[in-house]
Amino acid sequence: MTPQNIEKFDEIAGKIFAALYESFPVARKLDAKEFVEGGFDAAYFVQERTGLHLRTKEGDFFESTIVWLTAAGYIQGVSKEREPRPHDIILTPKGLEVLKAVPGSLTNSPTLGERMLGATKAGGKEVMRAAVKEALSLGIKMTVGG
Known part of the structure; x- marks a missing residue:
């Protein structure tokens, strides 16, 4: 049985891939509230003292997924001209x-992104x-030249 965190990672990564595939080649903002189950209330909480929106555990999981996909070379941040960070x-x-990529040997099947x-x-x-499992496996094969 797949660990729960891996299943959650696959779901969030899939949603991220789908959103970026749909908007390609235009970069887009990714906000945890769009990608975690439960939306804004699951991704953020408001700190009463300051009124700031802080990430919850689910919001942190989303951010960690972004960090991993970036480090693995699937996505990248795009900096604006006057903004120092992506x-x-x-x-x-x-x-x-x-x-x-079209999975398997079926040439008429939808791509992984589709x-x-x-x-x-x-x-x-x-x-x-x-x-997502197929995509990550294919990405590993591409990286090692397989």
Whole structure:
């Protein structure tokens, strides 16, 4: 049985991939409230003393997923001209190539990106997790030249 954190990672990564695939080549802002189950209330809480929105454990999990996907070379931050840190995210060439891949030997089946996009819209968590596993496996093979 797959550990719960891996299943959650696969679901969030799939939603991120689908959103970036749909907007490609335009970078887009990614906010935890769009990607974690439960929306804003699950991703953030308001600190009463300061009124600041702080991330919850779920919000931190989303941010950690972004960090991992960036370190693995699937996505990257895009800095604005006058802003010192990345605010928008885009697929890297590796990320796009993986999402454009057609799984297996079926030439007429949807790409991994299309499968993730469809699963996001239909709420298909199992399809999403399976597509993410395939994408990450393909990305590893690309990295090691397999």
